[in-house]
Amino acid sequence: MPEESRRDALLAACTDHVLAEGLIGLSLRPLAAAVGTSDRMLIYHFGSRDGLVAAVVDESTNRSVAYLNALQAPTSVRTGVLRLWQAYREPPLHACNLIYVQAAVSGYLGQEPYRSAVRSSNDRWAAAMRDWFQRCGAPRAKVARITQLVESSLLGFHVDLATDSPAELSRAVKDLADAAEGLAG
Template identity: 80%
Template sequence: MPEESRRDVLLSACTDHVLAEGLIGLSLRPLAKAVGTSDRMLIYHFGNRDGLVAAVIDEATTRSVAHLAGMKAPRSVRAGVLTLWQAYLEPPLHACNLIYVQAAASGYLGKEPFRSSVRDSNARWEAAMRDWFLRCGASRTRVNRITQLVESGLLGFHVDLATDTPAELLRGVRDLADAAQVLAG
């Protein structure tokens, strides 16, 4: 198998494992065993643990962006927020967001590769959300403000899932959807 293909297969398997098990406490030997390879092969393909972590975060973001791009957009910004929140509660966005939050927490502390990977992930996700809201009918002049509001709000609600149920958060999500629609004009 060509080197790039083997790396892609390993990256996909490692990403699947991290999405199921989490990023915190990730160790190469147990990960390698779980995906049917050796830690030496992971190092060969990704350089070191940090290179693997950065690649996994990038792959999770790629999956999230592709999922959002494939979703049917409703015809209003309000409905777009509510549809997006529902997607945050289901695979694959739920798992990808959990990995993002774990990476962001480490990045917040200044740890690399988390900080750089999260910055790159933010830019890619923000662009995907701008496209989502344009497809939902937002104007080009207001889409950046809508995206910033909704991205920050939904991420906060997603973090709150650690202690609150989706039903407990729904009122706040609906308020966010209403605010985004007002901002849309």
Template identity: 60%
Template sequence: MDRREELLDEVTDHVLEHGLIGLTLRPVAAAIGTSDRMLIYHFGSRDGLVSAVVAHAGARSVLAVDALPAARSVRAGVNALWVAYQTEPLNSCLDVYCQAAATGLIGEEPYLSDARASNEKWAVSLRDYLVRCGAPPRRVHRIVTLVDSALYGFHLDLATDRPDELARGVDDLAVAAQRLAD
């Protein structure tokens, strides 16, 4: 692994633990034992670093979904995906994406292109997972669109809503996804 990748791993770990909002170069550099100048050398700017971190967190999310075992049905798969969203590493990775979106970063360059590329990989991972759970390939795109958007919203609601209410809502989503699959 080259030095840039090592730094990216370390900064991503730091961001997953402490969040993205308010990230500045000097404190993060000090936290990982390097200098802000070294981060600028490898990433060009704070924007370049943050964009790389958001993409790297997205790549970690993809690996986590790819590692999920197949469930016995689409409904069970959606519910299992929700459980995974609430555990590490997905919970923190999704939080970073939410923070980037909430601060307006996702809609602007250099973040926009990286976010789109990351989102495409995420969608492929979700498609593969749901096909492993029994979704027919000809319908899986519609199921992914529904499930991804809804679970993202449920994830945002974790901060304010009761987990049992969210779980019921997720199961309602899972039932709808199963109907699309059938």
């Protein structure tokens, strides 16, 4: 198998494992065993544990963006917010968001490569959300404001799922959807 193909296959397997098990406490030897390789091969392909983590966060973001791009956009910003919240709770986005939050916490503490990986993830996710809201009919001049409001709020609600049920957050999400629709004019 060519080196690039082997690296891609390892990255996919490592990302699957991290999405299932989490990023916090990730150790190379157990990860390598879980994906059928050695820790030395992971270092060879990714340079270091940090290089692997950055690649996993990047791949997780790629999967999130692809998932969002594949969703059928509704015809209003309000319904778009509600559909996004539903998507945030579906397994693909839920798992990717958990990895993002775990990386973001480490980045918040100033640790690299988390800080840079999260910054890159933010940029790509925000671009995908701006496209989403344009597909939902938001005026181009207001898409950036709507995206910033909704992205920050939904991520906060997603974190709140650790302590609150989706039903408890439902009213706040509906209020957010109304506010975003109001911004859209």
